[in-house]
Amino acid sequence: MPIEITIPRLDDEYMTELERLNLTISEVLEANGGTMTVPLANSKHKAKPIGEILCRLMVRSRLRRFQNDIYRQFDPILKLLSV
Secondary structure, eight states, X not given: XXXXXXXXXXXXXXXXXXXXXXXXXXXXXXXXXXSOEEEOTTOSSOXXXXXXXXXXXXXXXXXXXXXXXXXXXXXHHHHHHHO
């Protein structure tokens, strides 16, 4: 029986902000705590803002939980592949 990965629905407000700012959840979670910017991969000095909504601690916590819930679903697959 194949293992399925289910991607839950992300809150519309957060999804809109991610799309508007062209950011991934990983980029938001990697942003420096108090600062509202994500370093750009090609430059050490430039940064991309993550906006007021996505920099909130509770929002970042929810995004981290959302991301972890998806990654956790890969555990059975990894166990099968390592056998």
